[in-house]
Amino acid sequence: MALDGGAAPEILSNVVLSQIEEHAAFGGVVPEIAARAHVEALDGIVEAALADSSVSLDEVEKMLAAIHHVPTGQALACERAFLAALDGSCRTPIAGHATVAGEKLSFAGLIISPDGSQSHEVRLEGEAADAxxxxxxxxxTVRARAGAEFFDGWA
Incomplete structure (x- = not known):
């Protein structure tokens, strides 16, 4: 959507990704396939939407700047880096929570074995700019504490 000097919002593009064919053979949605397909298609969807709308990525970033909350973005960057480094997904028992107060970021992370018999926690603090x-x-840190065998069979 674009706002033009107080005018009503206008939808500039409407690009949709269908995964019906990818899941038809399974009789329903398979989360792993859906997640992978989203990641693989995302760049193409964004490019198509930008082309349809005749809006550049820089212009979109300017529109979003008005609603971007820097501390929230920093907390998300920290949490996402934690999950990505541990290959976290909706199917892995990994949790991370970051909070920002002023220029300081506090992070708490937790990994749990799939059967729930083991867990390892980590807490770190630092500059929010280093999220x-x-x-x-x-x-x-948590990977070193848990040991390599902790992650066997997670796939």
Missing amino acids: AEIGLNAAR
């Missing part, structure tokens, strides 16, 4: 690095360091 992604804090998340990555937290993942390295």
